[in-house]
Amino acid sequence: MTEGYARLYGPLAVVTVLAYFLPITDRREIDSVAEMTVNDDPIAAVATFVLVALVGCLVAATLRPATTIWLPAWIAITSGMCGVMLLQNKNALPGKVNSIGAGIIVLALGTTVLAVAHAVHLIVIRERR
Structure with a gap:
């Protein structure tokens, strides 16, 4: 009954991987990879680990x-952690984020809302049995 969510998680996994390599500010050299490698930012390394875990969960939920x-x-x-980390990013201050960065933040928070709705749906189904 909740298989429809799996059809959404697959494209979200692909878009999440692609979004990792897109710049979030108008400065083209600032993306997640550049922050982790060039700027030696440990928070970007943690964000990368969380993103890999998110993509793994999305793929598992798809399959x-x-x-x-x-x-x-x-x-x-x-x-949710990805969204909060993007919101707390020093390069993501108001006025510095481009439209791609805003879209990535909305994507992360929208994925959180979708997953919470899926969990609530599963709880409701379990209670009806």
Whole structure:
């Protein structure tokens, strides 16, 4: 009954991987890879680890639709962490973020909302049984 969420998680995984390499500011050299390698930012390294975990959870939810709330919960946690890390990024201050960066932040927070809705849907289904 909740297999429809799996159809959304696959494209989200692809877009999330692509968004990792896009610049979030008008300065073209600032993207997540540049912050981690050139600027030697440890927070960018943690964000990369969280992003890899998020993509892994999204792929797992695509290939095997969730029957318990754990996978949507992990998707919500990791995407929420990505969104908060992007909001707290020193290069993502108001006025410095371009439209791509704003879209990536909305994507992360939208994925969080989708995963929470999926978890609530699974809880409601379990309670009806």
